[in-house]
Amino acid sequence: MSSPAAPRSYPHRHLLGIEGLSADEIAHLIDRSELFVAQNQGADKKGGSLRGRTIINLFFENSTRTRTSFELAGKRLGGDVINMSVEYSSMKKGETLIDTAMTLNAMNPDVLCVRHPESGAVKLLSEKVNCAVINAGDGTHEHPTQALLDALTIRRRKGRLRGLVVAICGDILHSRVARSNIALLNTMGARVRVVAPRTLLPSAVDRLGVEVFHDMKRGLADADIVMMLRLQTERMAGSFVPSLREYYHFFGLDYAKLAVAKDDALIMHPGPMNRGVEIDSDVADDIDRSLIRQQVEMGVAVRMACLEVLADNLSQRNEEAGR
Amino acid sequence: MRSPSPARAVAFVNARLYDPAGGRDQPGGLLVADGRIADLGPALFADGVPDGVETVDCRGHLLMPGLVDMRAQLREPGDEHQENMTTASQGAAAGGITTIVCLPNTDPVIDGAAVVEFVLRRGREIGLANILPYAAATKGLQGKELAEMGLLAAAGAVGFTDGTRAIANAGILRRAMSYARTFDLLLVQHPEEPSLSHPGGMNEGEIATRLGLPGIPAVAEVILLERDLRLVELTGVRYHAAHISTAGAVEAIRAAKQRGLPVTCDTAPPYFALTETAVGDYRTFAKLSPPLRGDGDRRAIVAGIADGTIDAIASDHAPHDQDSKRLPFSSAASGIVGLETLLPLVLELVHQGDVPLGRALAAVTAAPAGILGLDCGRLAVGAPGDLTLVDIDRPWRIAVDRFRSKSKNSPFDGRPVQGRAILTVLGGRVVHRGPD
Numbered sequence: 001m002s003s004p005a006a007p008r009s010y011p012h013r014h015l016l017g018i019e020g021l022s023a024d025e026i027a028h029l030i031d032r033s034e035l036f037v038a039q040n041q042g043a044d045k046k047g048g049s050l051r052g053r054t055i056i057n058l059f060f061e062n063s064t065r066t067r068t069s070f071e072l073a074g075k076r077l078g079g080d081v082i083n084m085s086v087e088y089s090s091m092k093k094g095e096t097l098i099d100t101a102m103t104l105n106a107m108n109p110d111v112l113c114v115r116h117p118e119s120g121a122v123k124l125l126s127e128k129v130n131c132a133v134i135n136a137g138d139g140t141h142e143h144p145t146q147a148l149l150d151a152l153t154i155r156r157r158k159g160r161l162r163g164l165v166v167a168i169c170g171d172i173l174h175s176r177v178a179r180s181n182i183a184l185l186n187t188m189g190a191r192v193r194v195v196a197p198r199t200l201l202p203s204a205v206d207r208l209g210v211e212v213f214h215d216m217k218r219g220l221a222d223a224d225i226v227m228m229l230r231l232q233t234e235r236m237a238g239s240f241v242p243s244l245r246e247y248y249h250f251f252g253l254d255y256a257k258l259a260v261a262k263d264d265a266l267i268m269h270p271g272p273m274n275r276g277v278e279i280d281s282d283v284a285d286d287i288d289r290s291l292i293r294q295q296v297e298m299g300v301a302v303r304m305a306c307l308e309v310l311a312d313n314l315s316q317r318n319e320e321a322g323r
Numbered sequence: 324m325r326s327p328s329p330a331r332a333v334a335f336v337n338a339r340l341y342d343p344a345g346g347r348d349q350p351g352g353l354l355v356a357d358g359r360i361a362d363l364g365p366a367l368f369a370d371g372v373p374d375g376v377e378t379v380d381c382r383g384h385l386l387m388p389g390l391v392d393m394r395a396q397l398r399e400p401g402d403e404h405q406e407n408m409t410t411a412s413q414g415a416a417a418g419g420i421t422t423i424v425c426l427p428n429t430d431p432v433i434d435g436a437a438v439v440e441f442v443l444r445r446g447r448e449i450g451l452a453n454i455l456p457y458a459a460a461t462k463g464l465q466g467k468e469l470a471e472m473g474l475l476a477a478a479g480a481v482g483f484t485d486g487t488r489a490i491a492n493a494g495i496l497r498r499a500m501s502y503a504r505t506f507d508l509l510l511v512q513h514p515e516e517p518s519l520s521h522p523g524g525m526n527e528g529e530i531a532t533r534l535g536l537p538g539i540p541a542v543a544e545v546i547l548l549e550r551d552l553r554l555v556e557l558t559g560v561r562y563h564a565a566h567i568s569t570a571g572a573v574e575a576i577r578a579a580k581q582r583g584l585p586v587t588c589d590t591a592p593p594y595f596a597l598t599e600t601a602v603g604d605y606r607t608f609a610k611l612s613p614p615l616r617g618d619g620d621r622r623a624i625v626a627g628i629a630d631g632t633i634d635a636i637a638s639d640h641a642p643h644d645q646d647s648k649r650l651p652f653s654s655a656a657s658g659i660v661g662l663e664t665l666l667p668l669v670l671e672l673v674h675q676g677d678v679p680l681g682r683a684l685a686a687v688t689a690a691p692a693g694i695l696g697l698d699c700g701r702l703a704v705g706a707p708g709d710l711t712l713v714d715i716d717r718p719w720r721i722a723v724d725r726f727r728s729k730s731k732n733s734p735f736d737g738r739p740v741q742g743r744a745i746l747t748v749l750g751g752r753v754v755h756r757g758p759d
Contacts, residue, residue: 019533098649118651119535120605139653141535179535202532203540 010309013317014126014133017142018183026151026184032305033152033298040076040300049308050079053110057081058100059136060088060116065271065296066136066146070113073303079110079311088117097121098128105129111310113303114138119176132310134303140174146270147180149302151188153295154225157266162189167219167261168210169195170229170251170278173202173240177270178229182208195219197251199240216250216257223261227268228253228279244277254280258289266291332356333751334372335710338381340364342388342702343681344689353386355708355751363702379753381712384745387684389421389709390666391700393589393691394511394565394637396486396658397423397454400441401430406642406729408442412451413727414662416755419744420638421709422453422692422699423662427464428486434459434470436478443479451754453699453709457482460499460510466490469499473506481695482563484511487612487641487657489547491517496551500560509695511563512551514572515613519543524653526599526614534605536652539614545571552579555586563694564588566639568613570623577632587694588632589686591639592668593659593734595624601734607648607655608734611639628686629678635691636683638665642730660728664721664735666713670742673715680715712746719743 009028018026039045055074057067067083074081086100097116104112111132114122119139126133137143155161166185172178172194185192186209194205195213206212213219220226231247241247258265267283267290275281284290335353340363342348351365354376372378392415398406415423425442427433433442433456446454458480462468472483483503490496490512503510520543525531527538548564552575555562564576567588579586593611598618601609609615627633641658648655669687672678692700699707721738723731747755 096646096649097651116651118653120653121651123605124649124651139535139651140537176535179533203527203538204529204532207529207532 011313013310013313015144015306015310016123016126016133016135018144018147018180018187019142021187023187026148026187029148029302029305029309030152030155032309033148033302036301036304037298040297045076046078047076048078050074050077050311053079053311054108055079055081055111055113055307056104056109057083057136058086058104058112058114059084060086060114060121061137063115063137066115069296069299070136070303072300073307076300077304077307079307097125101125101128105131110314111307132314134306134310137176139176140179141176142180143176144180145299145302145306146177147184148306149295149298150181150227150268150270151184152298152302153268153291154266156294156298157291158224161185164190164224165193165222166190166225166227167193167195167223168227168229169216169219169253171200171231172196172205172229173200174232175229181227182210193219193223195251197241216253217260220257220261223265225266225268226253226258226261230270230272231274231278248277252276252278252280253283255283258283265289268292268295271296332361332376333708334368334376334378335381335386336368336372336378337383338386338712339383340702341385341684343685344701345703346681347702348681350383353702353710355710355748358708358750360702360704360706360708362704379746385713385715386702387711387713388688388700388702388706389711389747389749390419390687391422391691391695391697392420392638392640392662392665392687393424393635393695394591395423395425395640395662396428396642397425398642399429399445400438404729405644405647408445408454409449410727410729411640411662412446412449412454414660415452416747416749417727417744417757418663419666419711419713419747420452420662421711421747421749422455422697424455424457424481424695426484426486427457427459432459432463433457433480434462434464434475436471436474439475439478439480450749452749455479455481455695457484457486457511459483460485460490460503461495464488466492466495469502472503472508476506476508481697482509482511484565485513487513489513489515489517491547493550493554497554497558500554500558500562504558504560507561509561509563511565512547514544514548514551514564514567515539516543516547519546522653524610524614525602526616528599528617530599530602534602534652541569541571541616541620544569544613545575548572548575552584552586555579555584559585561585562587566591566594566613566637567633568594568616568624569620573623573627573632577627580632587634589635589637589691590624590628590633591637592661592665595621595628596668596671597621597734605652606734607650607652608659608732610652610655610657611659612657625672625677628672629682631682634686634694636665636669636686637691638662640728642728643732644730648732658732660726660730660733662728663726664733666744667721667740667742668735670715671740674741708748708751710748711744713742714745715742717741717743
């Protein structure tokens with residue numbers, strides 16, 4: 001879409017994480033996403049900017065929501081989308097991640113959207129392929145498109161990110177969503193808090209530029225946004241909290257705890273929710289306060305923008321290489 | 324047990340005789356006859372070298388006892404695609420190492436006298452380095468039943484360890500210690516409390532937090548070590564802590580030595596030459612066990628070497644093929660190759676002014692030999708003619724593709740260093756001649 005001479009606002013080949021991106025680059029991706037929101041709400045949702053492109057969703061970890069979101073995004077841009085699910089436990093015995101990357105690379109895809117249960121695995125894979133790679137979640141490291149869709153959702157409701165108080169609550173330790181959101185919100189000038197029992201916080205969380213709380217009433221005081229995280233029971237090697245009911249008692253979001261936040265505070269959750277564990281159903285379904293459904297909707301727009309931007313970069317790269 | 328040596332004598336002339344243990348540092352000559360040091364001193368060849376004696380001109384370079392590497396994994400038998408005793412011996416010779424002590428974590432495990440004899444025989448046949456085995460402290464390294472320590476020692480095992488695994492169960496460790504004490508055997512521990520280190524892959528802290536990797540806290544090392552030291556006090560066993568990496572461990576060992584406990588320890592070059600920042604963006608060549616730590620710990624390790632709290636420095640050679648390292652960080656194998664980088668990295672401590680030359684070289688010769696009860700590691704009449712001639716100022720750049728070792732997993736590739744072995748001698752026989 002842009003001429004080769006024009007400056008690129010997201011000049012990277014891959015989208016592997018938020019950490020290290022500049023505010024301009026993040027803003028560019030959010031701005032581009034905004035353009036697709038209306039398209040997705042119209043009757044004709046199909047564009048053609050990825051016509052002829054091949055997108056492979058390579059998921060080494062089960063996911064219906066994210067994979068569907070990436071699939072819809074690719075199809076709405078006119079691309080050919082293939083979904084590949086690989087059972088990681090069986091893969092460990094035979095083919096390595098690098099083998100898989102090399103095999104897929106030989107089929108000349110344009111974009112790989114990769115989810116993997118191990119931190120750093122998507123970056124490793126990106127080093128072995130010629131196409132663009134989007135990190136659709138790697139271990140407990142990053143989930144950049146989730147942070148972008150959260151930012152788009154917030155910006156559309158609050159008009160800005162700068163200066164907002166965002167409380168991220170729950171299982172920070174095992175959350176790639178938290179790491180990406182902390183990086184994004186800090187870069188965009190929001191004030192980030194984390195609220196969790198000490199067992200669910202990484203040891204050096206204070207070094208990430210956040211205020212740390214262990215009490216919901218304090219952590220949520222005057223918050224503009226309350227972002228709840230899923231208690232990732234499948235990632236917990238041992239026992240990080242004594243019981244779900246104790247967790248709910250102290251860290252589950254209900255109206256009583258929400259009362260200390262700003263009157264117009266909004267609720268977010270990356271899904272899938274454990275209702276009655278980290279969030280009360282009444283709060284989750286509150287159409288005035290809860291942005292949870294909008295988050296899912298924005299997810300498609302954000303992934304369309306990311307796919308298009310990376311595909312554009314790929315075209316320019318090839319043109320430059322061809323000259 | 325030693326390599327067969329030629330009957331003829333070899334004279335080393337124009338040497339800087341350097342014996343870290345005895346404090347000797349003087350120009351002179353050294354005579355090896357029948358594989359052992361027959362004579363040495365400043366005036367030894369004042370009247371010339373006797374007829375019929377082969378002469379090696381050392382051209383003023385430092386002639387020291389061959390290095391004794393008290394901790395290396397050789398992968399033979401069982402994993403010869405990663406390393407075998409031939410390639411490891413070649414790497415050792417190139418690195419100035421004349422004695423390698425190997426871990427029992429092979430396949431089969433070194434927990435029977437036959438495997439001990441196999442290792443000793445292979446080492447002799449290859450004849451490029453003395454290869455001496457540790458044997459397993461518990462059968463199959465399983466941490467459950469005691470291995471046949473008495474028989475294994477009689478077969479030639481120089482110490483007992485479960486290798487890269489900690490003997491975590493305090494009750495079993497206590498019995499292993501008591502039993503080892505019965506025969507005055509050395510027990511070597513990998514000091515890391517598994518319930519605190521699992522499932523971690525790197526040091527706990529900011530970098531692990533950012534990378535989303537589970538961390539291993541420094542206390543995992545300190546807690547196991549402090550527990551072990553209580554059991555040493557109880558049992559009186561000769562105890563050696565392998566590759567310590569934390570300030571807390573240095574402090575614990577220092578205090579134990581002050582209390583008079585029969586305790587020694589070693590570290591390995593990555594723990595004084597690198598920090599956790601080497602992990603960078605999931606660099607698996609910087610994945611080690613124990614993990615690379617922060618700079619405070621690194622400086623404590625350097626200080627511990629300098630003041631002798633840390634007795635020895637071992638290569639901690641852990642060869643891994645590409646397939647074991649080109650994996651996501653958590654799945655990748657731990658450890659780096661070290662035979663060919665041990666000497667220059669130890670000399671780096673000297674060139675930087677952190678550790679005096681004598682102390683640094685003692686840590687790779689007399690100190691480990693003393694802990695293991697070996698007669699090598701010193702320049703003295705009657706000692707084995709295992710020698711290394713070192714150009715201590717020679718600048719060069721570490722290049723993994725020139726390693727003799729089968730595996731190339733080193734985070735030191737490209738590092739500029741100073742000092743290298745230009746001649747390695749085993750029982751009076753030249754086994755490596757370096758670039759001049």
